[in-house]
Amino acid sequence: MKKFKQTEDLAFLNGSEELLDARMQRRSFLKFAGAGAAGMALVAAGCKKDNDNDNGIRLGEGDIGILNYAYALEQLEAAFYTQVAATPNTGLSSAEAALFVDIRDHEIAHREFFKAALKDKAIGALEVDFSSINFTSRDSILATAKAFEDLGVSAYNGAGRLIENAAYLLLAGKIVSVEARHAALIRDLISNGSFADSSVVDSNGLDLSRSPGQVLAIAKPYIKTEISLTGLPNY
Template sequence: MEKEIVTRQAEGQQGNGMPRRKFLAALGLSVSAAAAITACSKDDNPGGGPPPGSIDLGRDDTGILNYAYALEQLEAAFYGQVALTPYTGITAAESQLLADIRDHEVSHREFFKKALGNKAIPGLEVNFTTIDFTNRASVLGVAKAFEDLGVSAYNGAGKLITNVDYLLLAGKIVSVEARHAALIRDLISNGSFADNTVINANGLDVASSPADVLTAAKPFLKSVLWGGNLPTS
């Protein structure tokens, strides 16, 4: 089934960016590595299960896939809106760069959706009411937050992965997200791509716990995610 997933996804292209076949080949996706990363902490729920109206990410590797899928949905929706409503004064170069990032995030999102099949969580409802999409500083500020969050989320969840193929794939995806983060940071302030807010004294990128990631993402989602069944160690 995984081979079929990759074959179907590779057929065609999203938007004006890199063809999916080329992009997925660049990631090195294989039929044995149809999953990705991260996990979430247990929510405080006296009933022991998902709160009413929330979306249960699931357990084990399926839950990890769904958590990654949720993050990619959020990023793809954001960059999709940026493309639909370009901010005032956007240059042709900026427009193309942001469209390329959008296409990468859409490719990530669609890959996870196909890999999960009927175990995928539903499409998420986003909440972008606090973002001024007409303002460059607002858009790039949120893009920076999303990209830094995504990188730290993948980094923080590596220890929770039980399948070595998934860990390999996670490393390839997080490297793409880190390229995005570096680009966005330099669009805001040249040379800030690896400052001490994301790189520690040991030269290592920041890693965030699933609980912190969900807390940071929550204001941008109408949907409520629940990860009480996911691994924590």
């Protein structure tokens, strides 16, 4: 697999500073995502596409597999928050609903970034299953959002050790920090002060991490599309 040269890495990382600034409007993010993703696509272009097999969608190998893994999770989250925003009478207050729209826009931006970066190496759109979620219930929405955000944070934490390219690792660090902000907000909406309790932060002050296999097993009830772990870095 082709690796970035140091100068290419630096150019990509400098571009991502502005790209992933949480203060940017979603429209601006998406405008620059294509340009920022071009650097990532240099690596993608050097890898053989082999995303499908008889056991379901194959994410790929090496860093491409990890990027597709992250793309799959962002698809799930974006679909969930899109449904929340589109459902009337959710029980959320107007202020809470506005926050969920912001989170939706973040997740859509993350999803589109990975899609643009991976280009023809990207997996297809996943079919989700939200039949167990009551989108008209505030409690159901918050509980699901908490589960998805905590899972997302642990997924990025766990994937860090599997990423070979430093540019990807920095990008993952920027995205997981946004996911952690989401998780903290959702937790405090449920129970004020629970944003960093012992269920997610250990005695060393470290957040939980999960392997791709653990994460996809937890997410499986919400994803109809079969996803294969074949070739994906794991531990």
